[in-house]
Amino acid sequence: MARYIPPEQNKAGQIFDIAVVVVAIFVALWLPLKLGLAGAAKSIDPLDAKTWDALGQNATMASIWEKLGYTPEMAHDIIQNRFHYIIDWPTLVIMAVVLIAYFVFLFRASDREYREVINEKFDDK
Amino acid sequence: MTAAVETAQTTTIHGDRVSLLRVLGPAHVWALGVGIVLVGEFTGWNFSADKGGALAALIVCWIVGLLYTSVAMIDSEVTSTVAAAGGQYAQAKHIVGPLMAFNVALFLVFAYTMLEVSDAILLGDTIVAKAGVEGLTHNSFIAATIVVLAWLNYRGVLMTLNVNFVITAIAYVSIVILFFSVSPWTQGAVLKLNELVTPGNALPYGWIGVIAAFQFGIWYYLGIEGTTQAAEEVRSPARSLPYGTMAGMITLLIAAAMTWYVCASLMPWEYLGITYYPLWDAGKLTGSPLLENLLFIATLLAALASANGCINDAARAWFSLGRDRYLPSWFSAVHPKYRTPYRSILFLLPIALAFAFIADLNQAITFSILSGVLQYTFMSINIMMFRKKWPLGSIRRGYTHPFHPLPAIVLFCLCMVTFFAIFLGFGSQLIAMTVFYFLISLWFHFYRYKFVRRGDQFSMPWPKPQGY
Numbered sequence: 001m002a003r004y005i006p007p008e009q010n011k012a013g014q015i016f017d018i019a020v021v022v023v024a025i026f027v028a029l030w031l032p033l034k035l036g037l038a039g040a041a042k043s044i045d046p047l048d049a050k051t052w053d054a055l056g057q058n059a060t061m062a063s064i065w066e067k068l069g070y071t072p073e074m075a076h077d078i079i080q081n082r083f084h085y086i087i088d089w090p091t092l093v094i095m096a097v098v099l100i101a102y103f104v105f106l107f108r109a110s111d112r113e114y115r116e117v118i119n120e121k122f123d124d125k
Numbered sequence: 126m127t128a129a130v131e132t133a134q135t136t137t138i139h140g141d142r143v144s145l146l147r148v149l150g151p152a153h154v155w156a157l158g159v160g161i162v163l164v165g166e167f168t169g170w171n172f173s174a175d176k177g178g179a180l181a182a183l184i185v186c187w188i189v190g191l192l193y194t195s196v197a198m199i200d201s202e203v204t205s206t207v208a209a210a211g212g213q214y215a216q217a218k219h220i221v222g223p224l225m226a227f228n229v230a231l232f233l234v235f236a237y238t239m240l241e242v243s244d245a246i247l248l249g250d251t252i253v254a255k256a257g258v259e260g261l262t263h264n265s266f267i268a269a270t271i272v273v274l275a276w277l278n279y280r281g282v283l284m285t286l287n288v289n290f291v292i293t294a295i296a297y298v299s300i301v302i303l304f305f306s307v308s309p310w311t312q313g314a315v316l317k318l319n320e321l322v323t324p325g326n327a328l329p330y331g332w333i334g335v336i337a338a339f340q341f342g343i344w345y346y347l348g349i350e351g352t353t354q355a356a357e358e359v360r361s362p363a364r365s366l367p368y369g370t371m372a373g374m375i376t377l378l379i380a381a382a383m384t385w386y387v388c389a390s391l392m393p394w395e396y397l398g399i400t401y402y403p404l405w406d407a408g409k410l411t412g413s414p415l416l417e418n419l420l421f422i423a424t425l426l427a428a429l430a431s432a433n434g435c436i437n438d439a440a441r442a443w444f445s446l447g448r449d450r451y452l453p454s455w456f457s458a459v460h461p462k463y464r465t466p467y468r469s470i471l472f473l474l475p476i477a478l479a480f481a482f483i484a485d486l487n488q489a490i491t492f493s494i495l496s497g498v499l500q501y502t503f504m505s506i507n508i509m510m511f512r513k514k515w516p517l518g519s520i521r522r523g524y525t526h527p528f529h530p531l532p533a534i535v536l537f538c539l540c541m542v543t544f545f546a547i548f549l550g551f552g553s554q555l556i557a558m559t560v561f562y563f564l565i566s567l568w569f570h571f572y573r574y575k576f577v578r579r580g581d582q583f584s585m586p587w588p589k590p591q592g593y
C-alpha cells in the first residue's frame with residue numbers, strides 16, 4: 001500500500017482548528033449550564049408543620065442538626081428537597097438511541113481508520 | 126529494554142530530539158492515582174446519599190469498588206503492555222483505531238479538567254466556610270489554586286508528584302486518625318449509626334435510589350486509572366504501573382469504607398447528602414478541635430493533590446493528541462529545560478479557570494463522571510478486542526489479569542447501570558455531552574483525520590493483529 005502523505009497544515013489552519021475545539025468544549029460544557037439542563041432534578045415537598053418530628057428526625061438527628069447550626073425551619077428545605085424518580089420513557093429511549101448510535105459510529109469509523117493504519121504499517125515490511 | 130522504552134516518543138525542539146523524562150517509581154504512580162482520587166472521600170461520594178440514602182451510599186461504595194477493581198485489573202494488563210504517554214489514549218490507538226483514541230483523549234481531558242475544577246471549587250468553598258468572613262468569595266482561592274498548580278506542573282513532573290506523594294499521604298493518614306479517634310468498635314459514645322440509619326430511612330427511595338446513587342458512587346474512585354498517564358515517565362512501566370494501580374485501589378477501598386462508616390454514624394443522611402465537606406463536618410461533630418482542624422487541612426490537601434494530578438494527566442492526554450496530529454501539532458511541544466508538555470498545560474489553564482467560575486460543584490462533578498463512564502465503557506470493549514487481536518502468548522505482557530472476560534463483562538454491565546443512574550436526575554446533561562462527542566467525532570473523522578500519518582499511529586513492536 002502506498003504510504004499516505006498528509007497535507008502540511010499552515011499556521012492559520014492550526015489556529016482555526018484550535019478555535020473550533022475551544023468553541024466545541026465551551027458549547028458542550030457551558031450550554032447545558034446556560035440552558036438549565038445541568039444539575040439535579042429535585043424539588044421541595046413543603047410541610048406546614050416545621051418541627052423535627054414532622055420532618056422525620058428523631059432526637060439524635062435533631063441534636064446533630066442543632067449542633068450544625070440548623071433550626072427545623074432552616075433544615076426544612078434541605079430535608080424536603082427530594083428527587084422524584086419517575087422514569088420518562090421517551091427521554092430514556094432518546095438517551096439510549098444517542099448513546100448506542102454514538103458508540104456504533106465510533107467503533108465502525110475507528111475500524112475503517114485502523115485498517116488503513118495496519119495496512120500501511122505492515123505492508124511496508 | 127522494555128517495549129515502552131523502545132517506543133518512547135520524542136519531540137524535536139531546535140533540531141534536538143526531546144522526550145519526557147523517565148524518573149518515576151511505583152510510589153509516584155500510587156501518589157498520582159490515589160492523589161487524584163482521595164478527594165472523592167472528602168467530597169462528592171456523599172451526594173450518593175442524597176440520591177439514595179445512607180445505605181445506598183454504602184452499597185454503591187462496594188459495587189462501584191467492584192467496577193473499579195475491574196478497571197484496575199484491565200488497565201494493568203493493557204497499560205503494562207502499551208506503556209505510552211496518554212494511557213488509555215495510546216491503548217485505543219493501538220487496539221481500536223484513531224477516532225476512538227481521539228475520543229478517549231477527550232474523555233480523559235474532560236474528566237480530569239472538570240475534576241480539577243471541582244477540586245478548586247471545594248478548596249475555595251472550604252476556606253471561605255472556615256474564614257466565616259462576610260462578603261468573602263471563593264473566586265480568588267480558586268484562581269490561585271489553578272494557576273499555582275499549573276505552574277508547578279510546568280516546572281517538572283518529578284517535583285509535582287513528590288509534592289503529591291507527601292500531601293496525599295497526610296490526607297490519607299487524617300482519615301485513619303479520624304476513624305480510630307471515634308472508637309469505631311463502640312456505638313453510642315461518639316458514633317450513632319443505629320440511630321441515624323434506621324430501617325425507616327436507610328433507603329428512602331427504595332432500590333431505585335440505590336441505582337440512582339451509582340452516579341456519585343463513581344466519585345469514591347474516579348481517576349485511579351490516571352496512573353497510566355505517567356507511562357512514559359515511569360522507570361519500569363511493566364512493574365510500576367500494575368503495582369502502583371492495584372496498591373492505589375486497595376488503599377482507596379479501605380479509605381472509602383472508613384469514610385462511609387464514620388460519616389454515616391455522625392450525621393443524618395439528608396445533611397450528609399448535601400454537604401460539600403463530609404469529613405470536615407465529621408471532624409467538627411466529634412467535638413474535638415484537633416480533629417476538626419486536621420480534617421480541615423486534610424480537605425484542602427486532598428483537593429490540592431487531586432487538582433495537581435489532574436493537571437498532570439489532562440495535559441499529557443492533550444499533548445498526545447498534538448503529537449499524533451489529531452489536534453494541531455503546536456500542542457506537542459516539550460519544554461526544552463523542564464521536559465514537560467508546557468503548551469498543553471498552559472492551554473488547559475484558562476478552560477479550567479472559566480468553568481470553575483461558571484459551574485457549581487455537583488455540576489462539575491457530573492461532567493467529570495460522564496466522561497469517566499464513557500471511558501470505562503470503552504475499556505470493557507477494548508480489553509475484549511485486545512485479547513482477540515493479540516491472544517495470550519502472541520506478545521509479551523507485563524501483567525495478565527485473571528478471570529478474563531469476567532472483569533470486562535462486570536465493568537460493561539456496571540457502566541450501563543451508571544448511565545441509567547445518571548439519567549435519573551441528570552439525563553439532559555448526559556444527552557448533551559454525548560451529542561457533543563458525536564459531533565466532534567464527525568469533525569475528526571471527516572476533516573481532521575486527513576492530517577494524521579497513518580502508519581505512525583502504530584508504534585508498538587507487535588505482530589500484525591489477528592483478523593487484519
